[in-house]
Each structure stands twice: as structure tokens, then as C-alpha cells.
Amino acid sequence: MAKTPTAVIDDVFVKHLKNVLFIDIETVSQVPDFEMLNERLQKLWLKKAVFLNNEENLSDADFYLKKAGIYSEFGKILCIGVGGIVFDDENKPSLRVKMIGGDDEVDVLLSFKKILEKHKAGNNLMLCAHNGREFDFAYICRRMLVNGIILPRVLQISGKKPWEINHLDTLDLWKFGDYKHFTGLDLLAAIFNIPSSKNEISGDQVNHVYHVEKDRAKIERYCAADVVVLTQLYMKMNNCALIEEENIEVIL
Template sequence: MTENTTKHLKNILFIDIETVSQEPHIDLLDERMKKLWLKKASYLQNNDKLPDEDFYLKRSSIHAEFGKIICIGIGGIFFDDNQEPTLRVKMIRGESEKEILEQFRAILEKHKAAANLMLCAHNGKEFDFPYICRRMLVNGITLPRILQVSGKKPWEINHIDTLDLWKFGDYKHFVPLDLLAALFDIPGSETEVSGELVNNLYYVEHNQAKIERYCADQIIVLTQLYMKMNNWSLINENNIEVLL
């Protein structure tokens, strides 16, 4: 790798968030929020004709107004003296969403890349980045510099979206991360979890560890995809460290 490439990669944080509904049951919402959710749900596709309770658990977590973040995965690439890359993945967790977001904000603000820091996520521009911003505001947290996008020109925003890179301007084209991983022959997630199952794992099984393992796997796949999309070699599996 060239010196410019290594410098570029060291300035990137690869991120993924896991979200759940605000409450484990729709009837636990206060009446005002329940009414507003039912109004929103009436405009969403419910092809399986799910009852209100099941539809709430299936769809509310992807909407920042009705969901919350339960963990944030971050990955960074480091280089040894031989310029061999290592990916280190860690999980940000806490007793509350606010605690998680405050930790994440501190990491962003203290990162040694400073103004050159970049965030990378799959579908990040449509989901991860705005979701984090909205939940920070709800929790009374000042947005860190890298998430302050209002009034900025596109080239002034240090956000990388692998889905956006794959679209090539085709804004109708959505491709999930696991499909791109298969397409580029990148090992997929070892954890059998989908986004829709996170609510059940969190509220019913109380299996936070499995959710975090899934989140870490997503970070690994995301990072390797970004390497492939730039025609760089994949990071050796022996050089991937996951701190859970």
C-alpha cells in the first residue's frame, strides 16, 4: 500500500449500530406516542397483515422517533512497521442509550485524525448517521463536529457509504451488505441474526452478547467490502481483533 492509502485508512472509523423499539410492547408507550406510532404505521406497508403489536416490534426500531440505540460497533485499521494492516473492532455499550451516545461522541471528538476523521457505514447516509444524530438530540447531546452536516456541501461531509459507492448514482438501487459480501467473495457474518430479530434477542432472550457479536461481524464485513471496492487486499483474518 502507498503511504497515502495507509494514511487514508487510518483516518476512517467503520461503524454499525443496533437498534430496538423504545418499548418491548406497544401498550407500554404513552398514549401520545402510541397514537403517533399507529398513525405512522398506517402509511407503512404491512403485507403480512400483522397485528399492531407485532408490526410495532417489527418496524419501529428502524425509525429514530420510535426506536433507540443499544450498541455501536466501531472498527479502526492500524499498521505495523511493515505496513501490515490490522482491524480492531470494539463495542460501545452502556446502561442507557445516552451513555452509549456520550461514549461515542467522546471517541469522535478525541480521535487523532481530528478534522480528517471519516465515518464509514453501509447505508450510513440513510440510516446510521441520521439515526445517531437524531438520538443524540433526543438525549440532549451536542452533535460532534463530524456529524454536524447542516448547511455543508456534500464534499465537505466526511461520510463514506459503501451502499452509496455501489449505487453509482442509481438512487433506486438498494443492495444489502450480505449480498455485496457474497458478490465480492467476502466471508459473511458468523452470527445468524437479522435486524428484525434484534428486538426479540434484546427484550425476550436478553442476549446482548449475541447482538454485539452480530454487530462486530457486520463491522468486519463492512471493512473488508470497503477494501475490495478500492481494489486493496483484504485484511488477513489473523489480523482482525474483536474486543467484546
């Protein structure tokens, strides 16, 4: 018989969770139109696009709008959701999610860096994301470097051994060493009975919502919802009960 997830968390895991920040990023293309790229970058995008899957036979302009935001060389970070768990005297968890968003990527990155550097966990701070090793962590580092921002300690991984890197990835945890297998956050949320974050939009619509609909607030709500799902998934993966909805606060 399966063990029922517990709502009361032991002291060791409480200490661990206090050192973890759960993050998600949303990215968009740097400019809304392919023709706005300078000639050099246009050529380099077209060269890159040859190796990408364009099943819908989209035009160069439409394919750029659909795909460019995924790649840190052509995209930028629009917002970062940051979630932290706090506990009451009985070790009952509450989740606080703060959104960092704005049209100026430098401001977003500096605000995020400030949160990391001021966190009371210090050198023990850990970051958790879904597919973070392949996307979120790498994208943040690349965009910080492009914008001349010194990486905060928790993102400085060069020369470190794998066990010295304070990054958690729920996709890696789910793979159990099966590195040919990808499972999206929404599917894992479904099988663990966690409410979906895809109520307003999905990830492939973010660029359109930002550049065409001009609705950054909708994207920030979506990002915050992903942080909630990510946190709940991590709780489930550690055989803990979901954090109760009334104990979740989102600051947009």
C-alpha cells in the same frame, strides 16, 4: 484480466485509512410492548404504521415490535460497533473493532462521542457505514439531539456542501449514481467473497433477541461482525486484499 487485489497498500491510501472509522449500529424499540407507550405516542405510531408495509397482517402490537426500532422517533441505539485500521512498518493492515453497548442509550452515545472527539485524525476524521447516509449517521444524530447531546464535529452536517461532509457510504460507492437501487451489505459480502456476518442472527431479529430473548451479547457480536464485513468491503472496493483473519481483533 482483472487486477489481483494487493496486500501491500500505498502510502496515500494508508494515510486515508488511518483517518477512517468504520461503524455499524443496532437499534431496538424504546419499549418492549406497544401498550407501554403513552397514549400520545401510541396514536402517532398507529398513524405512521398506516404508511408502512404490513404484508403479514400483524397486530398493532406485533407490528410495533417488528418495525419500531428502525425509526429513531420510536427506537433507540442499543450498541455501536467502531472499527479502525492500524498498520505495521510494511503497511500491512490490522483491524481493531470495539463495541459500545448498553441498555442506557445516553451512555452508549456519550461513549461513542468521546471516541470521535479523541481520535487523532482531528478534523480529518471520516466515518464509513453501509447505507450510513440513510440510516446510521442520521439515526445517531437524531438520538443525540433527543437525548440533549451536542453533535460531535464529524456529525455536524447542517449548512455544509456535500464534499465538506466527512462521511463514506459503501452503498453509495456501489450505486455509482444509480439512486433507485439498494444492495444490502450481505449481498455485497457474498459477491466479493467476504464471510457473512449473519451467522447467529439477522437484522430483522434484533428487536426480538433484545426484548424477548434478553440476549444483548448476541446482538453485540452480530454488530461487531457487521463492522468487520463493512471494513473488508471497503478494502475490496479500493482493490485491496482482505485483512487477514488473524489480524482482526474484536473487543466486546
